Amino acid sequence: MSLNVHFHSYDAVIVGAGGAGLRAAIEASGKCRTAVLTKLYPTRSHTGAAQGGMCAALANVEEDYWEWHAFDTVKGSDYLGDQPAIEIMCQEAIDAVIDLEHFGLAFSRTPEGKIDQRRFGGHTRNHGEAPVRRSCYAADRTGHMILQTLYQQCVARDVNFFNEFQVFDVLFEGEGKDRRCAGVVAYELATGDLHVFASKGVLFATGGYGKMFRISSNAHTLTGDGPGVLFQNGLPMEDLEFYQFHPTGIYGLGILLTEGARGEGGILRNGLGERFMERVAPTVKDLAPRDMVSRAIHAEIKAGRGAGPDKDYVYLDLTHLPPEQIDAKLPDITGFVRTYLGIEPKKDPIPIQPTAHYAMGGIPTNVNGEVVIDTNNTVMPGLYAAGECACVSVHGANRLGTNSLLDIVVFGRRGGRSMVQFVNTVDHPNVTKSAADKVRDRIEQVKSSTGGEKVAELRTTLQETMTRNASVVRTEESLTEAKATIDDLRKRYHGISIDDKGSIFNSDLVEALELSHLLDLANGLVMGAQARQESRGAHWRDDFPTRDDVKWMKHSFAYQDNEGNITLKYKDVVGGRYQPMERKY
């Protein structure tokens, strides 16, 4: 058995075709020879599942300034976000929304015909006075509209897509100071052939890794392939311990119900019918940031005030909203509730629980999307990342709702632009014939293995332990248990074998390779969480329940060596005009 290997040469290769990848592709196409590789079809990307909106201080419906947006984002990040990056994002947000409108995005409109805006968690007027209408939206399918619109613009520009090509390795050339990114190795799902893409620039935009958790809003395909591949090549991951749990996932399934439901007036109630967020966040109530709401739900359940036979969920109550408002503003999510729970949300409250949702951490980059490889911000020439797979860091310890759609368009555009500039100044890299050997050997090893360990069983065990021990609330004890399970799984991973030995659409093989990314990133997440003995944003330690700004105002950098051991280093947060203070809402 020998795999066919094909060679391609490009100026720019973009890996992933969700919002960030497509936005970067729009910048690069026509300016340099560009290829976009995606393991799906572009329109299948999980950007399409985003619902609520994209914040920008357009002030279309009430007074608002980008500085207020920046303040909310800094505070929401629990002061772990880098303020210069946050200022750039909130300033460019306005431009980014207008850009999308010019691209044809079908925003919901105000009576005067302007882009309509609605309330969202953690977004406030004048530094926390009251909720502000800042989120630009298209019903409750804003992400779908963004993904479709960006793909349409790529069709208009004749962007060169390689659909169902999955990247399993990244190439470098040179040593020391001259080391630079030289391309990627991709596996063509339809044929099983390998493709070496030699390229001056590579931009990763592969999305998140929420499939390491059992209760998750993430697609089956969100397995952290970009971060995983770089991590396995010795590059660091930033702030892995910060993982967001969205408060309102459909009970038992984790399917997302947008925060926009609360922006439209929806209320959270415990099993006794109490509006418990009044106690936790007296000013903004149900529109507090996600980390606080998820923790509040966890606390209600722990105190025995949950609903249902096992008292293990709470309710999202929309029953008091006018039915026509639900139909106009929240049609999709109410459809999900009818489909999966058989409940009519206009009449009955919806059982919900926190669901694994978004990785604040990921591939460290600067504000131009350039990947940095150490705590001194040294850039790896030619290597870029944007979107959820990247960590700029604009979300810090807790992302505000809508800021992910904003992140992908702002930093997708910035990353694409800086990659174009770079590739016009350098020569083509030299890639050897043996560039694909590592991936080929790995594929052949997995196919020929007779170890007997099952990929699905290992993955389920990982997901169970991560949801139980490393989610909304963590302790030394729970993290130690998660770490022990992951260590065991990583050993057992060497003994996996698969049923499908074929070449054509071998998803059995692909799932096996993806699992290694999830295992490695979960290991980094748990070790980062064990080391961080404080509570900040989405990282809550019951045994260290306060934020420690003296010791922990810093980003973690996790490095994995060839044996799979992890080393943690730290980098100071970049401050700015907003000084850390206690987070009250």
Add this chain to the structure above:
Amino acid sequence: MAITLSKGKAVDAMQLLTVHLRIKRYNPEVDSRPHWQEFEIQAKAADTVLNALHTVKWTLDGTLSFRRSCAHGVCGSDAMVINGQNRLSCVNLISDVGTDLVIEPIRGLPVIKDLIVDMEPFFAQYRSVVPYLIADDDPGYKERYQSQQDRERYDDTTKCILCACCTTSCPVYWANGDYVGPAAIVNAHRFIFDSRDHGTEQRLDILNQKSGVWRCRTAFNCTEACPRGIKVTQAIEEVKRAILYDRA
């Protein structure tokens, strides 16, 4: 012996049921023609057909191949024929479709392996209708305005997720793959009726050709198949009327 569970009947969502799957298999590396294979699994009434397929793949036969991603009906990866109808496997529960499942790849596109078909012809047809905003005005550094009424005019067709349920349920498309098909027309409609767009003439010319809207025989299969509830046949009719009556 077939159990059809209806929504009206009180079925405990958590109750374990024996589900029988009959799946059309084809692996070009070993098979000379497609064949049927049967599996029996345990699943909850509240499980989706996708859950059932995963149970087969993850516990019985890892070679079973199908596309999937989001698992809640927004990505459009997992269109297939379930008990004779085009559906997304992830939005149909066992309690909706019953415990006897017959599953085949969608029709009208070449089968590559098991439930995976070649989507390239479908996307080529989508691209052929210039599915992007064409506007030669310069709005400057501000948004274009659009009234709520104008926005509502094309709302229905913005819902499309390009899953191909509609196009591959169309008997005309089965017989003639040159027909652009319902999905492409839906995506043309989305721009033809967008007040900001200036490309209507171009699109109507494309859809007025032999491969365009006149192939439609209003069978309504597309409308029934659409998992997003788009009134597909109506959209096609509106484009037909635009060609006949709205052009100068």
